[in-house]
Amino acid sequence: MLTDAQLAIVKATVPVLQQHGETITKTFYRNLFAAHPELKDIFNMANQAKGDQPRSLANAVLGYAANIDQLANLGPAVAKIAHKHCSLDIAPEHYPIVGENLLKAIGQVLGDAATPEIVDAWGAAYGQLAEIMISVERAMYEEDAAKGWAGFKPFRVVKKTPESAVVTSFTLVPADGKPLPLHKAGQYLSVRLEGVGENVEMRQYTVSCAPNTDHYRISVKREPGGLISNHLHDNVDEDLVALVHVVV
Ligand SMILES: Cc1cc2nc3c(=O)[nH]c(=O)nc-3n(C[C@H](O)[C@H](O)[C@H](O)COP(=O)(O)OP(=O)(O)OC[C@H]3O[C@@H](n4cnc5c(N)ncnc54)[C@H](O)[C@@H]3O)c2cc1C
Ligand code: HEM
Known part of the structure; x- marks a missing residue:
């Protein structure tokens, strides 16, 4: 759970992160695929080249984290993303990898403005969002398994x-x-x-x-x-x- 102070920092820094959203996203994917080239088998690299859809992942993290205290409103949006993730076999162990590279990109793009408090607050926000996504996806995978389906x-x-x-x-x-x-x-x-x-x-x-x-x-x-x-x-x-x- 985010502390009130972390929540206040996240909310206060969303505009500046969104302002740099494009650079953060590009930096994030560059770092991600350099550190984990195996993820190129999960992402559509044509989307990466075009640059439109990939923005949605990073933008969603920024946007949803900003509403982290009203996550009940995000139900249908979370279910839609979770459905897409499950269709691609995204697993809980992918979440820390994305989180680490997103935080690293925020740090690189904001430079000195990324104080330890800001990085810590965003780490907590991402962690909370990831927990929600993972639990919705776990329920979807379990429902599939109950119907005799697992993976590809x-x-x-x-x-x-x-x-x-x-x-x-x-x-x-x-x-x-x-x-x-x-x-x-x-x-x-x-x-x-x-x-x-x-x-x-x-x-x-x-x-x-x-x-x-x-x-x-x-x-x-x-x-x-x-x-x-x-x-x-x-x-x-x-x-x-x-x-x-x-x-x-
Ligand atoms: C939920 C969902 C349901 C869908 N249902 C259907 C369906 O029923 N029927 C259907 O036909 N499609 C459907 N699609 C779309 C489908 O998934 C594919 O996106 C579509 O078939 C194109 O895939 P592709 O591999 O041929 O193109 P890709 O290789 O993914 O390329 C996509 C576009 O990017 C361009 N591109 C590729 N590389 C670059 C580059 N380096 N620089 C710039 N541009 C580039 C290509 O010219 C092309 O126009 C659906 C998508 C979703 C998300
Ligand atoms: C809290 C964390 C995350 C959020 C908020 C998020 C959000 C999103 C959103 C909004 C989309 C677009 C959905 C659509 O097209 O309908 C998406 C797609 C996608 N996400 Fe996530 N995501 C998260 C974590 C992850 C993780 C951990 C992975 C695995 C490495 C991942 C991999 C993908 C892939 C592969 C797509 C399809 C896009 C493409 O191939 O270009 N996401 N995500």
Whole structure:
């Protein structure tokens, strides 16, 4: 729990951190991938190159930490992020790594302005936010496990259906032949592929068939310059094995 003094410091320093948000984010990711290159297999490095989505992680930490005393208001937002994290198999042990590199980036960007009190208060705020995320994600993983699902599982493409000049649907069945949990309306899954790019690649696709227990279907739009959408369109024929994770 943050002390009142830590809370006051966090709230007072949010504007200055947000003002430097862009530099903090860039510094954070540069440090993170230098210290933990294995995380390039979790993040979409194309997003990194474009620089838009990655901002959301660091900005979210800054924004949510500022509201740390009213976290009840963050319920739906936290659930959405947790769902994304779980689809990527993010684990509790990733949190200290992100926290350490975020604090380091704050220190580097603010320089002398990052007093020990400020760094300590932000460390406490991050720790509290991480605890909340970890516990929501643990509950999601437990719910999945109760439905017989843990992590990524191999699927085969059994049908490839062109829908238009730019959209192709892929029907995926589990390699183990076991019944699938019913998906919800709007549910997405993560496809994980190795050997297509430099890193392991994961992308999300909305399930485009009605709920059933033997297959999922995804409908993929060709993204100009996109790695995985073009790979699926051009190189994937029936029988490809992909790892799929659905947070059900
Ligand atoms: C919840 C969710 C559900 C989704 N559902 C669907 C769905 O049902 N169907 C669907 O088709 N998609 C869906 N998507 C999008 C999908 O996950 C992928 O983002 C999409 O297929 C593009 O992936 P890609 O690997 O082809 O492109 P990426 O390789 O990730 O590239 C994305 C874009 O970045 C550009 N880019 C790449 N490298 C650089 C660089 N160095 N500098 C600048 N720009 C660069 C590319 O040209 C491309 O335009 C969904 C996404 C989410 C988050
Ligand atoms: C308190 C800590 C964290 C917060 C507040 C946070 C917040 C966010 C937000 C807001 C998004 C965008 C969600 C969306 O697209 O719907 C996101 C995505 C993501 N987060 Fe987190 N996150 C945290 C910790 C972590 C950790 C520990 C990891 C693991 C290393 C991680 C990895 C990712 C990845 C890989 C994505 C997808 C973006 C991409 O691939 O570029 N996050 N996070």
